[in-house]
Amino acid sequence: MDFKGSDTVPGPRTADHLPHTAQAAVKIVIVGGFGVGKTTMVGSVSEIRPLTTEETMTQAGVGVDDNYGSETKTATTVAMDFGRISITDQLVLYLFGTPGQERFWFLWNGLFEGALGAVVLIDTRRLEVSFDVMGRLEERGVPFVVAVNSFPDGPRYPLEELRAALDLAPNIPIVECDARRRASSRDVLMTLMHFLHSLHTTGALT
Incomplete structure (x- = not known):
């Protein structure tokens, strides 16, 4: 595999059909805790209209879902988001x-099946959620990179401090992003492809 710079990725969204030049397809999963920006990332980067399975949040989730930092969120993914680039x-x-x-984590096993790699999105306000997420990837042997999604009210830390806090191996990339x-x-x-x-x-x- 030979990956050039990120400017090789086409800019505008295209039609839903695959480019006729496509020779290989890779499955990538984007994981993380509740409200870290997974749907936003898929939607922002997909060259096709993304498929989402968002449903309106109801009282059934009160006291069950940890929505700290996402109290104004009114919809949530209940199955998966899908996009293509x-x-x-x-x-x-x-x-x-x-x-x-x-x-809904019982759905993850099926989504991980056949995945070549993963992006772990984290929110610095809720780092503790990331340990279970990364643990599940490690159990299945799925390589991953960590992306720190920037929230306006989220605390900012140097990436090496976050690496230590997350107990990341030295070779696993950690980057900042705005999903x-x-x-x-x-x-x-x-970064994941490299x-x-x-x-x-x-x-x-x-």
Whole structure:
């Protein structure tokens, strides 16, 4: 795999059909706790109209879902989000966003099936949620990068402090992002592609 800079990714959204030049497709999952921006990232970066399974939040989730930092959120993903982006003329990524609430985590196993890699989105206001998320990926052997989604009221920490707090291995990339911005979300995916390429080169990914 040979990945150039992030500016190789086409800018405008395209028709729903695959480019005729596409030769390979890769499944990527975007995971994280409730309200960290998974649906936003898929929607911002997808070159097709994204598929979402958002439903209006009801009283059934009160006392069950941890919505700290997302108290104004009125809808939530209950199955998955789906989008697509062409990294090059030949390589296409299929993006699957997972539901964030723990009561829907049983769906993750199916979404992880066949995934080459993952993006773990984190919110610095709720770092503790990230441990279970990363643990599930490690159990299944899915390589991942960590993206720190910037929220206006979220505390800011140096990335190396966050690496230590999350107990990340030195080789796992951690980057800042704004999931609302297509270029920023695209760069996170490029970071993941470069990481997967490095694992493949060293024989850690077969």
